[in-house]
Amino acid sequence: MEQQLSEQERIRRDKLNELRRMGINPYPAPEYHVSHVAADIKARFAQQPEAFTQVRIAGRLMSMRDMGKACFAVLQDHSGRLQMYVRKDDICPGDDKSLFDIVFKKLLDIGDIMGAEGYVFTTKTGEISLHVKHFTLLSKALRPLPIVKTDDSGQSFDAVSDPEFRYRQRYVDLIINPQVRDTFVKRSKIINCIRRQLNAAGMLEVETPILQSIPGGATARPFITHHNALDIPLYLRIANELYLKRLIVGGFDGVYEFAKDFRNEGMDRTHNPEFTVLEFYVAYKDYHWMMQFCETLLEQVVLDLYGSTAVQVGATTINFKAPFARLSMREALLQHAGIDISTMDEAALREACKQRHIATEAHMGRGKLIDALFGETCEGHCIQPTFITDYPVDMSPLTKAHRSLPGYVERFELMVNGKELANAYTELNDPLEQRTRFDEQLKLQARGDDEAMFIDHDFLRALEYAMPPTAGIGIGIDRLTMLLTNQAAIQEVLFFPQMRPQHQTPQTHEQPTT
């Protein structure tokens, strides 16, 4: 395929050929032994200078300041950046100065991967640097790397800020924008911290099917695909809830899964077609226990991440110190909307929506109407972590009926910064009741609600073998990460967010059939 090369790309290809002509392999095979990393050198050199007399580091060349017979260059490895001082007479002790004059100064470029060996010292201006004795080209870059310069006050110049560029070429974004890397490191820490706590609580990490013939456990439009050998449609899972509960039936008393779920719906700054949800289920517990577990779980995550329970999100400080506030759905609406849903029928709720200019649909039952009222009047008020408890039964088909409030279920959502972060309940384990609830979903479907749940008969069969009383929860990991890293867009916490194809899609390749 013929491709148009820019001037800078042509020059770099010329340099590649020149290196080969000089007998230098621009993509060498042997291991390059690395003895130190940049951040470690900077952190420990002042205390133990004697430990850094022989140092080998490797990374990407990020800048080069040519001073004639010496050069200052910056190498970036996974830990950070370190300045290198490269002097002609050190690199070329003999008469042949080409290694410095030609190879280092002319044939290396910003973006190249290289290794450097030497001793650490502090420059006249006080910067801890590597005095380079030997260098090795490890991989030649053929495309120019966008240069972001930062001055002493930390202000950066010409930073690549175009989200399209950053998301489509995340690898470049990660190289040149250190704060982006930091966000993803935090994401990993969040997941690790949660996993550690769940393991410590004796739960088992499990994997359940992503390809499902009945996409259950939530209400959403699924992606559909086709299995050739079985000649059946399969759906990408929208939730893993029903599978995890089958495992509770099977005798595991605590199971969890960090699950990629898929929903074939709109995309915006808070929705990506694939996203990550942590779900876990614990036998012999109820939703009160789950609230306690959840608040200490999240408190510990924030503590691990920041050393304090407080997080700055935009202009507000959110404190994850347990216990979190608890407010029933009825109390919340009483407080923020001045209405008492316990005394209102469907018509009264519809009227309340109308008064507040909230759009309603004919198929909306009590549950959806209350949900709409709550979303409109209460949600935005829940800035500090708040458990909203006790939801109407008709919007929670998998939840056990409330122990004392008829018409309600034992469910809570955790609201933080005006948004839902977790959804949990005392699981419905009465198989006959579950069958009735599924039937009600069918009726909703008949009323025109295209989000009603599919019926999973195998799941009902599992419940008929008896599932212990169980508490379960789902926590949106992307949303949690957004909150804890102060990011407004889900694209900022996903390495490779879904994007529209940039150019006209080439002819779809023939599916290889087996």
Add this chain to the structure above:
RNA sequence: GAUUCUGUAGCUCAGCCGGUAGAGCAUUACACUUUUAAUGUAAGGGUCCUGGGUUCGAGUCCCAGCAGGAUCACCA
């Protein structure tokens, strides 16, 4: 899906009332033995997102499309 803004050099951006393209960084060449967004001098580098239209003439005005952002609606 609706509204709105944006798309110009590798990157960040100017480009007036319509007259065939500009800066900084990066690149190339030269100078300089501790620089800090290094500096100085010089040079090269463009499918102005794509396709139509208006016009003697379009980066600029009009229409359509593509991609991205923001706001709104729905979903997590």
